[in-house]
Amino acid sequence: MIYFDNSATTKPYKEVLDTFIQVNEHFYANPASIHEAGVEANELLDRARSQVAQILKTDDYSVLFTGGGTESNNFAIFGVTKANTHKGKHIITTEIEHASILESVKSLEKEGFEVDYLQVDENGVISLEELKKKIRKDTVFVSIMHVNNEIGSIQPIQEAGKIIHENSRATFHVDAVQSFGKLPIFFNGEAGPDIISISGHKIHGLKGSGIIAFRQKINILPYLLGGGQEFGLRSGTVAVPQAVALSKAARIAAEKIEETQAKYKKWHQDLIQFLSKFGEEVKILSTEFGAGHILSFSVKDLKGEILINALQQRGIIVSTSSACSSKQKKTSHVVTAMNVEKHYKDGVIRLSFGAFNTEVEINQFKIEFMKVMKELKGVNL
Structure with missing residues (x-):
């Protein structure tokens, strides 16, 4: 099997799995306990927190471990x-955010909050001019994802942060679930974000693990009430094995980021050139300026599910748009926001690369895709 659905989830690194097992076997005590075993578990937790803080360029007390990206996003916006x-x-926020943001702001609208949605251009990128026009003195929260999970468009996070901080008292949140470990993302003074959300299973970590991190101490309500764990903001016994495993995955990602970027970018450009040869039969939605690990395209007048099944029969796993919405029989909100022509909007396919993919697999995809295009569309290169 050739797995090109890494933006949905990734295969964990062996080192991450080994770390998770070892911590469960030897440091299973409750980190809140005052006995020696509890103290040892808490020391491991503190070390994991500190390692993540160093990567994000913030203080240890500004990193909280969560159950994943959706929880981190919900925590940020409601808190x-x-x-x-x-x-x-x-x-x-923007028209192309993840559902965990869009559904949250819809909920707040019912409670009397006013929401403005930034539009995107044909490349899936917001307008900083529109942000300037919509920012207000009473703007309390701005959420802009760094990399879109469906098409890989990269938003101008630093420039947006500067506008937000110069024109309001709003807290700037960045959903970095699809960018962390593939593109540089960290706290960078007043120009950058105030809050960053991260998910473990997108960086070859484990499902059920995530991070919400802060640039500095901010006014935020607790997400879970109880025993006061995680600085009183997220009560409940902390899952030390998940936290330590996530820290391990984050460190591996940070160490390999330059190599990873170069590899993905090369494949991305190679496949764009390849798909361009099909002319109007294939519309490429991702641009050369987008994130290298995500490549979305559509085959004219062909439903995405048909193409997915045809490739799967040849041992290649890809997806339609995002995993969160791929089982729903409706056009993606991202495709709608980008005004994709009707001949292409129902056939969007996403390839997303991970650490275990190889150049050989990229070449094999080309071979099999040409066979599929000949079979389904009668197209020969």
């Missing part, structure tokens, strides 16, 4: 908005 209604009830 900040409800703690800061005295500043205002205006929210800005």
Whole structure:
């Protein structure tokens, strides 16, 4: 099997699995306990937190471990908005955010918050001018994803942060689930984000593990109430094995990021050139300026499910848009926001690369895709 669905989830590194097992076997005590075993578990947790903080360029107490990207996004938006209604009830986000953001702001709209959605161009990128026009003195929260999970478009995070901080008191949140470990993302003073969300299983870590990190101490309501763990913001016995395993995956990603970027970019450009040869039969939605690990395209008048099944029969796993919406029989909101022509909007396919993919697999995809195009569309290169 050739697996090109790494933006949905990744295969964990062996080192990450080994770390998880070892911590479960030898450091299984509750880190909140005062006995020696609990202290040892807590020391491991502190070390994992510190390692992540160093990567993100923030303080140890500004990193919290969560159950994943969706929880981190929900934590950020509900925690900040409800703690800061005295500043205002205006929210800005984009039309192409992950459902964990879009569904959250819809919920807040029902509670009296006002939401503005930034549009994107044909490349899936926001306009900084529109952001300038929509930012207000009563804007309390802005959420802009770094890399779109469906087409790989990269948003101008640093420039957006500068605009937000110069024109409002809003907290700037960045969903970095699809960018962390593949592109540089960290806290960079006033120009960057205030909050970053990360998911473990997107970087060859484990499902059920995530991070919400802060540039500095901010006013935010607790997400879970109880025993006061995670600095009183997320109560419940901390899953030390998941935290330590996530820290391991994050360190591996950080160490390999330059190599990873170069490899993915090469494959991305190679496949864009290859797919371009099919002319109007194939519309490439991802651009050369997007993230290297995500490549989306559509075959004219062909449903995505048909193409997925045809490739799967040849041992190649790809997906339609995002895993969160691929089972729903409707056009992706990202495709709609980009105004993709009707001949292409139902056939969007996403290839997403991971650490275990190889150049041989990229070449094999080309061979099999040409066979599929001949079989389904009668097209020969």
